[in-house]
Amino acid sequence: MITKGDKILFFCIILLSLIIFAAFQVYGFADGKTYVLIEVNGKLYQKVSLGSDGPNLKIHIPAATGENVVEIDRDSVRMLYAQCPDQDCIRQGWISRPGQIIVCLPNKIVIKVQSDNNSADEVDEVTF
């Protein structure tokens, strides 16, 4: 009752969805410039632009329980060193896409990646 045509269609659709998925991976999510915003205590501390031609630097931030070091490597950013007790921020690893954030709660430091077209003030969720 399930014909051969059905099975071919099934695999074609799976193939098509994989192609679309792959296309998104290659093409990328951000269609603008991306920036790193480092906020300490809720206030903007530093803003650095990312990109494949971006900077390669380390930023030292004096904080409540010691010092945090943020490392930027061209188009990704991570918390390299922190003296907070949990070390959650370090375990986050690298982030590079707009919307991703790393938080060091004890030291009140937030690293976020933002892109040109959608600022952080935009709507996060829409319900119906």
Add this chain to the structure above:
Amino acid sequence: MHEHRKTIFLSLLVSFGIVLHIIENMIPVPFPVPGAKLGLANIISLIAISFYGLKEGLIVSILRCIIGALLAGSLTSLIYSLSGAIMSTIVMAFAYKHFSKVFSLVGISFLGGVTHNFTQVTVASLVLSTFGLYIYLPFLMIVGLFTGLFTGLTAYFVKQNLGTTLIKLGVLREEKIQ
């Protein structure tokens, strides 16, 4: 075939569709695409198409969407479900009319599901002015495949088991059952 019995049967289909629509609305889909649903109510559209044709399929689908949206309390998702349902009904009716040798009801249901998802994501992207929603299309398509399998099989069994009874009841014409 008696016309008023056909009308009664179509109304029954619409009410089944409404129930499916309401239940569907309660099942959360893990994608933030507005109006993304499992696609269970397509069973009704498929039954209407396979028993009658495009016109009846459209009538049933549109009524199901409108009344279902009113009853489920979610009128804002009407535009997504209506556009998806209309497009998928048209595609399914076309496939049923011309390709019923190539695809069984399961294959036609696959086509309907994929069309529905694609239309939904497109309409949602236009309304929300963002094309990032298309990233969810692959996942929606895969989910649509599996519910399409279920939907198609259900419609097939309905046809197998109810077909002769409906002809005897005067709801269906003789030659509709292959």
